[in-house]
Amino acid sequence: MNPDKSKRSRETTRFRLSLIVFSLLLASAVITSVALMAPLPGAVFTTDVNCNGTDLNIYATKADVYIDGGPAHVGSAGLPPGEYYVQVTEPDGTLLGTSIGTTDETPVVVNANGEFAQCYKLMDIVRKNSNPGPYPVAPDGFDDTSNPGGEYKVWVSRVSNFANDETKTDNFKVASPGTTMDKGTLNVIKFYDTNTNGIKDPTDVEITGWEVIVGAQESFPATAETKLTPVSIIVSPGCYTAQEGDATGWIHTNPKIDSEQVVSGGTTTISFGNVCLGPGGGLTLGFWSNKNGQALITSTDLQHLRDDFCLRNADGTEFNPTTNAQVKSFLLGANATNMANMLSAQLTAMYLNVAHGFVNGNALVFAGTNPTGCNVPVNGNGFITVNALLADAATELCAHGLVLAGNPERACQEFKKNAIDKANNNLNFVQGPGVCPVPTVFTYTDQSVPACP
Numbered sequence: 085m086n087p088d089k090s091k092r093s094r095e096t097t098r099f100r101l102s103l104i105v106f107s108l109l110l111a112s113a114v115i116t117s118v119a120l121m122a123p124l125p126g127a128v129f130t131t132d133v134n135c136n137g138t139d140l141n142i143y144a145t146k147a148d149v150y151i152d153g154g155p156a157h158v159g160s161a162g163l164p165p166g167e168y169y170v171q172v173t174e175p176d177g178t179l180l181g182t183s184i185g186t187t188d189e190t191p192v193v194v195n196a197n198g199e200f201a202q203c204y205k206l207m208d209i210v211r212k213n214s215n216p217g218p219y220p221v222a223p224d225g226f227d228d229t230s231n232p233g234g235e236y237k238v239w240v241s242r243v244s245n246f247a248n249d250e251t252k253t254d255n256f257k258v259a260s261p262g263t264t265m266d267k268g269t270l271n272v273i274k275f276y277d278t279n280t281n282g283i284k285d286p287t288d289v290e291i292t293g294w295e296v297i298v299g300a301q302e303s304f305p306a307t308a309e310t311k312l313t314p315v316s317i318i319v320s321p322g323c324y325t326a327q328e329g330d331a332t333g334w335i336h337t338n339p340k341i342d343s344e345q346v347v348s349g350g351t352t353t354i355s356f357g358n359v360c361l362g363p364g365g366g367l368t369l370g371f372w373s374n375k376n377g378q379a380l381i382t383s384t385d386l387q388h389l390r391d392d393f394c395l396r397n398a399d400g401t402e403f404n405p406t407t408n409a410q411v412k413s414f415l416l417g418a419n420a421t422n423m424a425n426m427l428s429a430q431l432t433a434m435y436l437n438v439a440h441g442f443v444n445g446n447a448l449v450f451a452g453t454n455p456t457g458c459n460v461p462v463n464g465n466g467f468i469t470v471n472a473l474l475a476d477a478a479t480e481l482c483a484h485g486l487v488l489a490g491n492p493e494r495a496c497q498e499f500k501k502n503a504i505d506k507a508n509n510n511l512n513f514v515q516g517p518g519v520c521p522v523p524t525v526f527t528y529t530d531q532s533v534p535a536c537p
Contacts, residue, residue, distance in 0.1 A: 125524060126163035126198055127312050128153035128240045128252040135203030139311075140318045142257050142265050146225060149206045149256060151192075151238055154199030160293030160312050161524055162198015163252070164242065170210055171239045171246060172226040175255065175307045180236065181210040181226025184244055185219035192240055206238060233320075234258050234265075235307070255299070255309050257320065265320055266348035272296050272315035272326045276517040277357035280448060280467040282338040284355050289517045290314060291358065295329040295526040301343045304533050313356075321348045323536035328356040329526025335359055335450055337465045341531040360520035361450055364470075364513030365442040369433045373415040380440055381408045388439070393431055393478040396424040400486030403428060423487040423497040424480075430504040431477050437508065438470060445471035448514040451503035458496035460503075467514065473503060 129139040131150050143149050151170075155162040167190035172181040183189050191209040193201040207225040214227050229236050234257045241251035259265045274294040275284045291313060298315060299308030301323035308325070311317075315326075327341040337357035346352045371377045386405050389395060395403040397414075400422060405411050411432065418429030437443040451473065452466045460476055462468045468476075477500045484493045506512040 123249050123525075124163065124242070124252055125161035126154055126252065127160075127310075128163075128238070129254050129311075130206075130238060130256040131203065133205075138318070139254075139316060141255065142259070142267055142318055142320060144259055144264070146258050147205075147207050149238075149258070150203050151206055151240065151254070152200050152203045153192075153240065153252065154194065154197070155293075160522070163194045163200075165194050165196050165198065166242060168192040168194065169239075169241050169244050169246065170204075170206075171241075172206065172210055173237050173239065174229050174231050175235050175237055175303075177237075178230075179213045180229060181212055183210050183223070185215075185217065185221065186211050186223050187220045189220075189244075191223075229258075234260060237309075253309055255307065267318050268321050268346035268348055269351040270298070270315070270317050270319050270324050270344075270346050271351065271353040272298055272311070272313060272356075273353060274313040274328065274356050274358065277337040277359055278514070278517055280337050280359055280463060280465050280514060282357055282465060284357065288357075291522060293522045294356070294358075296326050296356070297329075297528070298324065298326045301325040301533060301536060304343075319346055321346055324352075324354075325533055326354045326356075327528065327531060328358075329523075329528055331523035331526055333360050333362070333520065334523065335361060335465070339534075341534065343534045343536045345536045359514045361512050362515045362520065363510035364444070364447050364449070364507065365437065366508045366510045366513075367433065367437050367442055368508050369415045369418070369429055372433050372436050373412040377436070378408045378412055381411060381436065385436060385439055386411070388435065389432060393428070393435065393474075394482035394485065395428040395432060396422065396481055396485045398422050398425045400424065402485070420498075420501075421488065423491075423494050423501065424485050427477060427497050427501040427504070428481060430501050430508060431474060431481070433508050434470065434474060434504050438474070443470055443507070445469065445474075449473065449503060449507045450512040450514065451499070455495040455499050457492070458499055460496070460500060468503070470507060473500065473507075476500065477504065 131138055131140050131152050135152055169190055170183040170192055173179050183191050195201050209223055210226050211221050211223050212227050237253055237255050239246050239251055239253050243250045274291040275288045276291055294313045297308040297310050304325040323343055323345050325343040342354045344352045344354050390404040397403045403414055415429050418425050420426040438445045447470050448467045450466055451462050451468050454460050461472055487493050487497050
């Protein structure tokens with residue numbers, strides 16, 4: 085074989101393989117980009133001819149159904165401006181009607197404020213899926229659902245394939261001819277639980293624009309729909325479930341999924357509490373060991389450090405500082421080989437934070453759930469005041485000064501150390517209502533659907 089030809093063949097093969105690898109990487113990047121796209125903000129809902137913003141789910145006839153949308157409430161995010169496709173399906177997605185193939189395939193217009201340009205009569209903007217064409221045709225409504233409850237789903241999307249991340253949906257019911265449907269009201273609210281007790285107190289403020297999914301309990305979440313708080317829906321009597329979305333930096337203060345009964349003519353409310361976490365004035369071990377922190381430490385501070393906390397050295401003996409330089413050396417040399425030593429260092433920094441007014445000792449911080457066998461006095465949602473956390477840590481250090489690997493007290497001490505460490509780094513303080521912006525990205529975890537009480 086010609087050596088030059090063989091060489092060229094190998095180079096060609098390598099080049100083709102490189103192209104294949106590059107194509108695969110490019111495809112992977114595109115897929116990743118699509119997967120990371122943020123879901124469409126805003127909301128759509130069905131309403132009546134009055135188009136007054138009421139979220140209705142029950143109608144006497146298909147001709148009574150109108151759709152509206154944008155920001156669900158003042159202050160919440162609107163839909164992106166532009167033109168939108170519309171379709172109507174059964175709850176399982178079976179197509180009953182669509183704007184595709186009509187004279188105006190994107191009949192819904194969202195204005196610059198993120199709101200529908202008008203309220204749209206659904207029958208007037210879609211054609212029946214059974215309409216044989218030829219297309220385009222004038223809108224003639226949508227086919228009847230085979231769902232025994234008379235249930236439909238309307239979809240409004242920026243793309244013609246109605247991809248989930250580009251689409252908003254809403255379910256509704258239409259009564260059988262000659263019949264009427266009983267009605268009740270389901271409210272779903274979100275509140276800022278300032279004292280973290282899991283109960284909506286009179287002073288707790290509602291949060292607007294938090295994402296929840298809502299639907300009939302028996303088929304949840306398969307037929308659930310996405311809405312933004314506060315939610316108020318006219319529904320048939322029955323058992324309904326709502327689940328709130330998770331958001332980074334926010335902690336639930338009561339169960340994030342709940343089921344409640346709606347009775348004819350009655351109003352039922354499902355409430356979810358949350359708080360967000362953030363800074364509270366904490367300064368780290370590094371600050372209190374540098375010249376700025378060292379300059380603030382007083383003789384009174386040194387006395388309290390000696391008398392109040394049973395601080396521990398690496399070998400488990402008590403640390404009783406008499407000079408600022410000793411505090412510096414202690415903070416810089418602390419490690420977790422003896423967990424009591426590291427807990428002592430974090431406690432020292434937090435005591436100084438409180439003593440010098442950087443941290444409010446009555447502020448709540450999130451510590452989490454006690455490890456097995458530990459009894460840190462957190463409330464039912466894992467919150468505790470800074471002062472209570474310091475007192476508990478001091479009691480712990482007085483009782484257990486040398487806690488090495490394998491010591492049964494180690495998990496408890498590490499739990500306390502971590503909570504104080506996060507506070508010193510401004511990560512776990514409960515913020516005031518309205519301090520944190522309402523999230524726009526939510527995630528959901530699988531939850532057991534509770535039965536109605």
